[in-house]
Amino acid sequence: xxxxxxxxxxxxxxxxxxxxxxxxxxxxGNEESSSxxxxxxxxxxxxxxxxxxxxxxxxxxxxVIDIDADREIIFGDELSTExxxxxxxxxxxxxxxxxxxxxxTRPWMExxxxxxxxxxxxxxxxxxxxxxxxxxxxxxxxxxxDQLPLHVSEEFIKAIVALRSIKSQEExxxxxxxxxxxxxxxxxxxxxxxxxxxxxxxxxxxNGEALSGGGGLSFPPIITINGQTLHNHHYGNRLEExxxxxxxxxxxxxxxxxxxxxxxxxxxxxxxxxxxxxxxVVWNAHKVAIDALKPEVRFLDIHLLACKKLVEGLKSLGLxxxxxxxxxxxxxxxLFFPCGLGHLMGLDVHDMEDLGEAFVGYxxxxxxxxxxxxxxxxxxxxxxxxxxxxxxxxxxxxPQLIDSWKAQKWHNDFINYEKLEKYRAFGxxxxxxxxxxxxxxxxxxxxxxxxxPQEVESLRRNLD
Amino acid sequence: xxxxxxxxxxxxxxxxxxxxxxxxxxxxGNEESSSxxxxxxxxxxxxxxxxxxxxxxxxxxxxVIDIDADREIIFGDELSTExxxxxxxxxxxxxxxxxxxxxxTRPWMExxxxxxxxxxxxxxxxxxxxxxxxxxxxxxxxxxxDQLPLHVSEEFIKAIVALRSIKSQEExxxxxxxxxxxxxxxxxxxxxxxxxxxxxxxxxxxNGEALSGGGGLSFPPIITINGQTLHNHHYGNRLEExxxxxxxxxxxxxxxxxxxxxxxxxxxxxxxxxxxxxxxVVWNAHKVAIDALKPEVRFLDIHLLACKKLVEGLKSLGLxxxxxxxxxxxxxxxLFFPCGLGHLMGLDVHDMEDLGEAFVGYxxxxxxxxxxxxxxxxxxxxxxxxxxxxxxxxxxxxPQLIDSWKAQKWHNDFINYEKLEKYRAFGxxxxxxxxxxxxxxxxxxxxxxxxxPQEVESLRRNLD
Numbered sequence: 001x002x003x004x005x006x007x008x009x010x011x012x013x014x015x016x017x018x019x020x021x022x023x024x025x026x027x028x029g030n031e032e033s034s035s036x037x038x039x040x041x042x043x044x045x046x047x048x049x050x051x052x053x054x055x056x057x058x059x060x061x062x063x064v065i066d067i068d069a070d071r072e073i074i075f076g077d078e079l080s081t082e083x084x085x086x087x088x089x090x091x092x093x094x095x096x097x098x099x100x101x102x103x104x105t106r107p108w109m110e111x112x113x114x115x116x117x118x119x120x121x122x123x124x125x126x127x128x129x130x131x132x133x134x135x136x137x138x139x140x141x142x143x144x145x146d147q148l149p150l151h152v153s154e155e156f157i158k159a160i161v162a163l164r165s166i167k168s169q170e171e172x173x174x175x176x177x178x179x180x181x182x183x184x185x186x187x188x189x190x191x192x193x194x195x196x197x198x199x200x201x202x203x204x205x206x207n208g209e210a211l212s213g214g215g216g217l218s219f220p221p222i223i224t225i226n227g228q229t230l231h232n233h234h235y236g237n238r239l240e241e242x243x244x245x246x247x248x249x250x251x252x253x254x255x256x257x258x259x260x261x262x263x264x265x266x267x268x269x270x271x272x273x274x275x276x277x278x279x280x281v282v283w284n285a286h287k288v289a290i291d292a293l294k295p296e297v298r299f300l301d302i303h304l305l306a307c308k309k310l311v312e313g314l315k316s317l318g319l320x321x322x323x324x325x326x327x328x329x330x331x332x333x334x335l336f337f338p339c340g341l342g343h344l345m346g347l348d349v350h351d352m353e354d355l356g357e358a359f360v361g362y363x364x365x366x367x368x369x370x371x372x373x374x375x376x377x378x379x380x381x382x383x384x385x386x387x388x389x390x391x392x393x394x395x396x397x398x399p400q401l402i403d404s405w406k407a408q409k410w411h412n413d414f415i416n417y418e419k420l421e422k423y424r425a426f427g428x429x430x431x432x433x434x435x436x437x438x439x440x441x442x443x444x445x446x447x448x449x450x451x452x453p454q455e456v457e458s459l460r461r462n463l464d
Numbered sequence: 465x466x467x468x469x470x471x472x473x474x475x476x477x478x479x480x481x482x483x484x485x486x487x488x489x490x491x492x493g494n495e496e497s498s499s500x501x502x503x504x505x506x507x508x509x510x511x512x513x514x515x516x517x518x519x520x521x522x523x524x525x526x527x528v529i530d531i532d533a534d535r536e537i538i539f540g541d542e543l544s545t546e547x548x549x550x551x552x553x554x555x556x557x558x559x560x561x562x563x564x565x566x567x568x569t570r571p572w573m574e575x576x577x578x579x580x581x582x583x584x585x586x587x588x589x590x591x592x593x594x595x596x597x598x599x600x601x602x603x604x605x606x607x608x609x610d611q612l613p614l615h616v617s618e619e620f621i622k623a624i625v626a627l628r629s630i631k632s633q634e635e636x637x638x639x640x641x642x643x644x645x646x647x648x649x650x651x652x653x654x655x656x657x658x659x660x661x662x663x664x665x666x667x668x669x670x671n672g673e674a675l676s677g678g679g680g681l682s683f684p685p686i687i688t689i690n691g692q693t694l695h696n697h698h699y700g701n702r703l704e705e706x707x708x709x710x711x712x713x714x715x716x717x718x719x720x721x722x723x724x725x726x727x728x729x730x731x732x733x734x735x736x737x738x739x740x741x742x743x744x745v746v747w748n749a750h751k752v753a754i755d756a757l758k759p760e761v762r763f764l765d766i767h768l769l770a771c772k773k774l775v776e777g778l779k780s781l782g783l784x785x786x787x788x789x790x791x792x793x794x795x796x797x798x799l800f801f802p803c804g805l806g807h808l809m810g811l812d813v814h815d816m817e818d819l820g821e822a823f824v825g826y827x828x829x830x831x832x833x834x835x836x837x838x839x840x841x842x843x844x845x846x847x848x849x850x851x852x853x854x855x856x857x858x859x860x861x862x863p864q865l866i867d868s869w870k871a872q873k874w875h876n877d878f879i880n881y882e883k884l885e886k887y888r889a890f891g892x893x894x895x896x897x898x899x900x901x902x903x904x905x906x907x908x909x910x911x912x913x914x915x916x917p918q919e920v921e922s923l924r925r926n927l928d
Contacts, residue, residue, distance in 0.1 A: 034593050034594055035497070036494075036512050036812050037593055037812055037814060037817040038817070039814075039817065040684075040812070040817075041697075042499070042507075043684065045500050046500075048500050081864065081868055084693075084862075084865075085693075085862055086694045087695055087696070088693035089864060129502040130498055131595035134599065135599070135609055138609075200676060200677075200678050201676045203675050204671075204673060204676025205676065208669060208671050208673065208675070208676075211664055211667050211668035211671050211672070212665045213664075214664045220504075226552065229550070229551065229552035232552055233505075235675075236678075338549050348501055348504070350501060353501040353504075398549055400548055400553060401549060404545055
């Protein structure tokens with residue numbers, strides 16, 4: 001198992017305890033996840049907060065930090081001989097716990113006993129996102145499924161968000177590994193994609209290479225000629241000369257830190273004139289957003305800045321019209337950019353998304369907008385040194401959305417629906433890189449990957 | 465979506481209704497499965513019985529066959545425009561249902577309404593293996609988690625087992641595709657594995673190639689130099705000259721039918737003398753088992769026949785001693801072969817394992833043994849024409865099991881513990897192929913893959 005130093009985990013838990021003065025903090029590890037029958041498992045993925053505070057990358061664990069009793073315990077079972085025959089040996093739980101600085105371990109069954117004895121005190125738990133962990137909480141706390149969110153601990157969430165949002169040097173080392181490997185695989189795709197291939201062949205390449213490097217992927221790849229579908233997990237199309245290919249994927253380091261990059265390339269050797277024009281618009285928004293990254297600036301404002309740059313570009317193409325500021329304020333750009341500019345990244349590709357965007361990306365004062373487009377912005381609050389995030393503007397031509405807006409005459413003052421007809425089959429373009437917020441600005445994570453149309457085309461030149 | 469003809473699904477449901485005279489049959493499709501946060505999904509896998517009777521390979525569906533009302537309904541929701549922006553368009557539910565011969569569709573929320581109205585009648589449900597489906601059943605039927613198994617419908621299980629156990633020609637076509645692709649990938653691994661590689665590089669190769677072919681894998685691959693661990697999902701070891709490499713994996717066809725093959729090869733160009741000797745023992749058991757496959761023979765007896773062949777071989781190597789029949793009756797061979805000879809295969813690699821081995825592999829008369837080794841035999845009952853199954857004998861040297869038995873002096877009359885010491889680090893050998901039970905015997909599925917030590921070594925000759 002890959003672990004940071006024992007002191008790292010001790011320190012993280014010590015810092016956590018500074019936020020929470022009393023009660024019992026409950027950490028639920030994840031279980032194996034079944035696909036088509038109980039023992040046919042998806043690859044195991046440990047819970048990221050469990051990894052952050054307790055490091056152990058194994059199923060069947062829970063942990064508590066009992067602040068009142070000044071006690072840390074990891075709950076889990078040793079292997080039976082029979083389990084060992086099927087699944088191989090593993091170190092004793094006490095040795096595993098010792099490696100992350102926890103001196104007490106108890107059998108799994110005692111988790112419930114411990115929590116029952118503590119039931120007169122405050123027991124803090126996090127929002128469960130796996131149904132098996134919902135079932136545990138329902139049983140232990142005698143709650144109905146619908147009641148689980150009511151008892152989630154905001155204090156606990158806020159403390160974890162505060163700690164996990166700021167990346168340490170050793171974490172940045174891991175993230176850099178993930179981003180570099182991600183960029184390498186993107187370069188392969190950018191060189192190997194060719195007309196006649198199917199999307200799933202590139203999916204196989206990415207998946208296989210990620211596993212061959214000893215890691216995995218941080219999310220299901222998007223590798224598609226239909227880039228206008230934001231989270232497209234279909235891979236059945238044939239790549240045709242003239243199309244665009246949008247590839248959005250990231251690897252995980254061995255310690256499960258994520259990378260996340262997007263590039264959009266021509267399936268042939270060169271962008272068409274129209275494709276290049278739209279690409280330049282997205283790239284300009286990308287650059288203006290990156291230049292604006294620095295502490296104490298709200299990411300919401302950087303998002304809006306990028307949106308304005310997109311509108312300016314779309315105006316120059318004749319697809320939008322009217323006042324830029326007003327168009328963005330009214331949300332007219334969301335026809336082309338119905339999502340957010342980026343998100344925090346770390347142990348999760350959308351870092352801490354399980355803890356809730358209201359806490360991770362917003363504050364008690366700054367709430368998320370409900371406007372179409374803006375409501376999909378995962379991160380709005382002021383940036384802080386040490387945060388890691390993505391910047392990923394895009395322009396998407398979504399025929400069904402265009403038809404729906406056009407029929408309702410939405411934003412007729414800002415959108416040139418007539419001109420738009422020619423772009424119906426265009427697809428989508430997104431450009432995404434990963435950044436660290438520094439004292440005065442930002443630095444890109446990993447070795448920069450080819451981005452400009454010229455650089456992209458230079459990788460396509462050897463196509464036969 | 466890949467579907468058989470509309471008539472196929474109509475026919476299957478008609479056949480099912482012949483078994484069950486009344487009540488409501490409830491089919492729960494699967495949902496997307498979360499890894500480290502709710503919207504970070506593992507690849508979607510539909511429930512196999514849902515696929516068999518309703519074909520639709522999409523999340524968020526349920527179906528009922530209401531026998532009393534002579535009505536079939538698929539429950540599910542249409543996409544909102546917003547979902548479409550993120551996940552792409554899909555056909556209308558009515559069109560999807562029509563393609564599998566179901567004329568009625570209703571919104572998802574009405575599943576509960578329908579079941580509530582039917583609550584005075586018998587509602588048949590299958591054993592849930594996904595926690596999200598447990599939660600649904602708990603809510604709909606007001607049951608506690610522990611009560612779910614008590615209300616599972618044995619009649620429903622038995623009817624499905626009867627139907628799914630016998631493969632149609634079109635199903636065999638799919639299985640042959642999966643097995644052929646599986647064999648091709650095995651041949652690649654057998655040719656490309658070399659000293660200095662890490663196991664995860666081969667995992668990447670297999671995973672990537674499977675996806676590149678447009679399908680996936682039927683279970684998490686076992687690709688290991690520690691073949692003695694039966695379900696080894698660790699891939700971190702370096703392949704060293706002199707070791708054995710055990711590879712046990714299978715692909716799925718586009719329609720989710722499984723293949724499942726195992727080969728064990730030398731990491732270098734040739735087996736050592738000791739490795740070849742043990743390989744021959746396993747191969748002899750493999751051959752004797754295959755020769756015995758035919759209708760009306762209990763697979764339990766074929767398993768025992770293979771065990772005897774293994775004991776004969778182990779005796780010739782000086783590792784076992786005494787009477788062969790008695791050794792097998794007492795379970796002494798299970799030190800080397802602690803698992804079963806094979807299992808049914810189809811839409812699941814362990815076909816219908818979610819429905820319960822008591823129904824799938826055994827009968828009301830023939831119950832599974834509780835003896836160590838035999839209790840892991842998934843299939844015991846009489847074979848029937850049209851079944852598809854694996855044959856996978858092996859010999860495993862499991863140091864911890866050897867130590868445990870030796871310390872307890874178990875089966876001292878049959879096991880030569882002294883001689884065994886030299887084999888502690890041997891690893892394990894398994895040979896596995898897939899078969900169809902025919903009128904008079906069996907035929908191997910797919911184009912046969914190299915099996916004999918000579919054939920295996922012929923694939924290793926080009927190693928540099």
